[in-house]
Every structure is written in structure tokens, then in C-alpha cells.
Amino acid sequence: MFGNDSSPFVSEKFKSLGHLTKYVAFMLGRLRVSQTAAGCDFLICCRQTGAYVGVLHLYDLSSKEDEAEPKACAVGFAVAAPYRQRGYAFEALSQLLQHLQQSLGRQVARAYTDAENIPAQKLLEKLSFQALNGADRHRRVFLRKLS
Numbered sequence: 001m002f003g004n005d006s007s008p009f010v011s012e013k014f015k016s017l018g019h020l021t022k023y024v025a026f027m028l029g030r031l032r033v034s035q036t037a038a039g040c041d042f043l044i045c046c047r048q049t050g051a052y053v054g055v056l057h058l059y060d061l062s063s064k065e066d067e068a069e070p071k072a073c074a075v076g077f078a079v080a081a082p083y084r085q086r087g088y089a090f091e092a093l094s095q096l097l098q099h100l101q102q103s104l105g106r107q108v109a110r111a112y113t114d115a116e117n118i119p120a121q122k123l124l125e126k127l128s129f130q131a132l133n134g135a136d137r138h139r140r141v142f143l144r145k146l147s
Helices: 017-033 088-102 118-126
Strands: 040-045 052-059 072-079 108-114 139-145
Touching: 040 088, 052 088, 072 088, 088 118, 108 118, 118 139
Parallel strands: 072 108
Antiparallel strands: 040 052, 052 072, 108 139
């Protein structure tokens, strides 16, 4: 899906089978049973063709309460080049955010973007995420209250 993607915003771990294999092993190993950083990935599928067009990330599903961000988690996404700007990420993230609140009882979602990834930042703002002050020059942090 991302093998020939030249976007600097798509992680290298998705661009080669070797990197992807290591990433999947990591997700199926330590991260899946962690009490502080559990997470999972979901493939985004095109309804018309059944093709995989992207991936959603859900992570930092801590079972511990944090006073600063109670019942928080983090989300991320990547969409393959031919499918960008066509609403796939918006629809998939909308459904995930609804599920996080209604089924998992999460109250806060965070998202991180590269400082130069303006399309991702606009999408997060469209989904009612607010940019936080104090982000470093390489990364932007966004927050959305779910309840």
C-alpha cells in the first residue's frame, strides 16, 4: 500500500516488507499487553473496491488514570497516495473517535503531526481537535475532548 509512497509523512515502517514485519512483531508483542502503552492498528478499506487504502493507529490505551488527561488515548493515520484528499481518513477517524467515547469510555484523544504536514493538521481541526501551544518546531500536538 505504501511501498512506492514518496511522502515524508508516511512512516518508513510501512514502506518495506522488512520494516512492516518488525512493526507487526512489535505490535503483537510488548505493546499489545502493556498496561501503559497498549494499542492497535486498523486497516482502512474502500467500500467500493475492497482495496486497503490506509491505516488508523490507536495507542497509549493506558489502563492507569492520569489526572491531567483522564481516560486518554492517542490516534494517528496514514492514507496511501492515490486515496488522499478523498475523505477516507475523515470517515475512518470519525468512526474511531465515536467508538472510543461510546464503547471504550475514553474522554480525550491526542494526535501528533509533523510540523510541516498541513493536510493532516487541517483534517484534525475539521474533526474538532485543538492545537496545543508549546509544540516543538518538528511536531504539532492536537487534543480533542470526546465527552
